[in-house]
Amino acid sequence: xxxxxxxxxxxxxxxxxxxxxxxxxxxxxxxxxxxxxxxxxxxxxxxxxxxxxxxxxxxxxxxxxxxxxxxxxxxxxxxxxxxxxxxxxxxxxxxxxxxxxxxxxxxxxxxxxxxxxxxxxxxxxxxxxxxxxxxxxxxxxxxxxxxxxxxxxxxxxxxxxxxxxxxxxxxxxxxxxxxxxxxxxxxxxxxxxxxxxxxxxxxxxxxxxxxxxxxxxxxxxxxxxxxxxxxxxxxxxxxxxxxxxxxxxxxxxxxxxxxxxxxxxxxxxxxxxxxxxxxxxxxxxxxxxxxxxxxxxxxxxxxxxxxxxxxxxxxxxxxxxxxxxxxxxxxxxxxxxx
Amino acid sequence: xxxxxxxxxxxxxxxxxxxxxxxxxxxxxxxxxxxxxxxxxxxxxxxxxxxxxxxxxxxxxxxxxxxxxxxxxxxxxxxxxxxxxxxxxxxxxxxxxxxxxxxxxxxxxxxxxxxxxxxxxxxxxxxxxxxxxxxxxxxxxxxxxxxxxxxxxxxxxxxxxxxxxxxxxxxxxxxxxxxxxxxxxxxxxxxxxxxxxxxxxxxxxxxxxxxxxxxxxxxxxxxxxxxxxxxxxxxxxxxxxxxxxxxxxxxxxxxxxxxxxxxxxxxxxxxxxxxxxxxxxxxxxxxxxxxxxxxxxxxxxxxxxxxxxxxxxxx
Numbered sequence: 001x002x003x004x005x006x007x008x009x010x011x012x013x014x015x016x017x018x019x020x021x022x023x024x025x026x027x028x029x030x031x032x033x034x035x036x037x038x039x040x041x042x043x044x045x046x047x048x049x050x051x052x053x054x055x056x057x058x059x060x061x062x063x064x065x066x067x068x069x070x071x072x073x074x075x076x077x078x079x080x081x082x083x084x085x086x087x088x089x090x091x092x093x094x095x096x097x098x099x100x101x102x103x104x105x106x107x108x109x110x111x112x113x114x115x116x117x118x119x120x121x122x123x124x125x126x127x128x129x130x131x132x133x134x135x136x137x138x139x140x141x142x143x144x145x146x147x148x149x150x151x152x153x154x155x156x157x158x159x160x161x162x163x164x165x166x167x168x169x170x171x172x173x174x175x176x177x178x179x180x181x182x183x184x185x186x187x188x189x190x191x192x193x194x195x196x197x198x199x200x201x202x203x204x205x206x207x208x209x210x211x212x213x214x215x216x217x218x219x220x221x222x223x224x225x226x227x228x229x230x231x232x233x234x235x236x237x238x239x240x241x242x243x244x245x246x247x248x249x250x251x252x253x254x255x256x257x258x259x260x261x262x263x264x265x266x267x268x269x270x271x272x273x274x275x276x277x278x279x280x281x282x283x284x285x286x287x288x289x290x291x292x293x294x295x296x297x298x299x300x301x302x303x304x305x306x307x308x309x310x311x312x313x314x315x316x317x318x319x320x321x322x323x324x325x326x327x328x329x330x331x332x333x334x335x336x337x338x
Numbered sequence: 339x340x341x342x343x344x345x346x347x348x349x350x351x352x353x354x355x356x357x358x359x360x361x362x363x364x365x366x367x368x369x370x371x372x373x374x375x376x377x378x379x380x381x382x383x384x385x386x387x388x389x390x391x392x393x394x395x396x397x398x399x400x401x402x403x404x405x406x407x408x409x410x411x412x413x414x415x416x417x418x419x420x421x422x423x424x425x426x427x428x429x430x431x432x433x434x435x436x437x438x439x440x441x442x443x444x445x446x447x448x449x450x451x452x453x454x455x456x457x458x459x460x461x462x463x464x465x466x467x468x469x470x471x472x473x474x475x476x477x478x479x480x481x482x483x484x485x486x487x488x489x490x491x492x493x494x495x496x497x498x499x500x501x502x503x504x505x506x507x508x509x510x511x512x513x514x515x516x517x518x519x520x521x522x523x524x525x526x527x528x529x530x531x532x533x534x535x536x537x538x539x540x541x542x543x544x545x546x547x548x549x550x551x552x553x554x555x556x557x558x559x560x561x562x563x564x565x566x567x568x569x570x571x572x573x574x575x576x577x578x579x580x581x582x583x584x585x586x587x588x589x590x591x592x593x594x595x596x597x598x599x600x601x602x603x604x605x606x607x608x609x610x611x612x613x614x615x616x617x618x619x620x621x622x623x624x625x626x627x628x629x630x631x632x633x634x635x636x637x638x639x640x641x642x643x644x645x646x647x648x649x650x651x652x653x
Binding site for chain 1: 376481482484485486487488489490491493494495497498581585588589592593594595605608612615616619622623626627629630633634637638641
């Protein structure tokens with residue numbers, strides 16, 4: 001396992017480099033001039049100087065190399081400095097990836113500012129989804145073809161067929177416009193200081209969390225059900241039943257334990273996807289999170305910010321793929337990594 | 339066979355028997371598909387929707403861009419009525435006409451993008467399953483593509499190349515090609531993996547061995563023996579691919595990065611009208627309902643096809 005882990009972590013490095021190359025190349029080779037958003041009144045020679053200061057005239061490999069150094073060396077160093085309040089080398093002179101849209105604010109600072117909102121909504125939604133979906137999937141499978149199963153399967157098929165941007169709008173229509181239970185727009189400035197503001201926070205999170213959670217729950221419930229159904233006809237289940245264990249015991253101690261292995265892996269694999277799903281949900285409810293940052297940056301043509309956010313999404317995918325593999329190896333002793 | 343004498347039923351049986359032996363593969367698939375109730379509902383709904391958006395604008399000849407304010411100042415944000423079957427939007431344009439027209443583009447994007455991704459996915463899958471030397475590089479490439487965050491990347495690519503293609507091919511065709519190509523190119527990986535898996539298992543089957551042993555050349559084995567047998571996973575992922583592509587296009591349009599505003603796809607209609615949700619909720623409900631119905635029926639059909647095409651369920 002240890003050896004496998006080291007090897008897997010080592011394969012992450014070329015993958016990340018390849019991904020960073022793709023993202024950088026797409027953004028760099030694209031037509032369009034980043035100085036085109038500047039006012040027309042700027043004289044051509046000054047425009048040229050701006051381009052030079054931005055490093056736009058360098059050849060592609062140089063730009064890519066410089067960006068890599070900023071991203072993989074300078075940014076982590078600055079993060080460590082900020083986290084532990086220490087000084088490593090010449091921190092003041094170190095070039096950081098800065099935003100074009102917000103006048104040289106380091107991109108990482110902007111991202112860190114947005115992460116809590118996204119994490120709160122996404123995390124809560126995922127928790128809700130897991131808590132709802134796994135029991136539904138399990139019961140559906142045990143009582144296959146029962147009314148519960150049929151209704152559950154139907155609802156989950158609906159849940160993952162209706163796009164989140166429509167469920168979101170429907171919920172706004174029902175709960176904000178008609179019933180006035182929840183606020184329509186998520187207020188990011190809300191500080192949770194006392195009980196009342198905490199309730200307010202829960203109220204404004206309810207709809208985004210429900211929308212994202214319902215979608216994820218539909219996928220998870222379907223997957224849990226089919227994983228359970230794969231295990232129910234197994235010989236070990238028949239053996240356990242034949243030994244006279246009660247059904248509850250067989251289900252929980254035997255079937256569930258085996259069926260949950262792929263489910264846990266899917267949960268780990270789904271985390272990056274739910275982050276990109278949050279882009280849409282954040283847009284519906286105006287949650288000021290990572291997704292909103294990305295959309296804003298795209299509209300402003302803020303290339304460094306777009307590159308960084310996209311790359312962070314890619315890192316999430318790679319890292320959670322690794323985590324899923326490792327979890328699978330730990331949970332299933334039949335898997336031997338050689 | 340409720341009533342009837344012994345002989346009659348025996349005759350019936352006798353006349354049925356030869357028919358049963360003549361069942362074809364696809365006839366069998368059809369029979370099994372018919373048994374899947376939800377899939378049949380899906381087919382009916384989808385056919386209605388497709389007929390609606392194809393024939394609808396021919397019968398219902400209201401210009402989707404025409405603003406009725408010119409005729410009647412009160413014709414903005416109307417609820418459904420006799421004059422405007424689905425109501426009008428904030429500029430007095432007819433919602434039914436816009437939805438019918440938008441449906442054409444949404445469905446076209448779905449089908450064409452699916453063809454792009456299925457063609458590419460099948461090619462990669464067959465090549466890497468069949469030729470051992472290509473397997474590793476192609477699958478590493480697939481893994482790399484799977485690790486790319488597709489929605490952010492889609493948004494970025496469309497933002498960057500939109501203007502260039504608009505200049506080159508005109509606003510409608512340019513964006514259509516861009517959206518379709520990008521969705522297709524970022525969506526072929528699951529197909530490639532499934533096809534590769536099927537090719538790998540079919541390659542080891544006896545009939546392939548037999549074909550090899552009588553000296554069949556590789557291209558013939560590929561086309562005649564392997565490809566027909568991986569058709570079922572391809573069909574299933576093609577069906578689900580249409581739904582995924584429609585969903586992606588709607589999501590892009592919903593984020594304001596899909597088609598321009600004079601091309602009202604369903605997603606675009608949602609995007610434009612979401613700010614009028616308090617004044618006129620119908621504007622949001624219709625396109626959302628059409629998208630959901632389309633995707634739901636396609637997913638039902640996909641589920642039915644998956645079961646029907648599974649040879650283990652053959653009875």
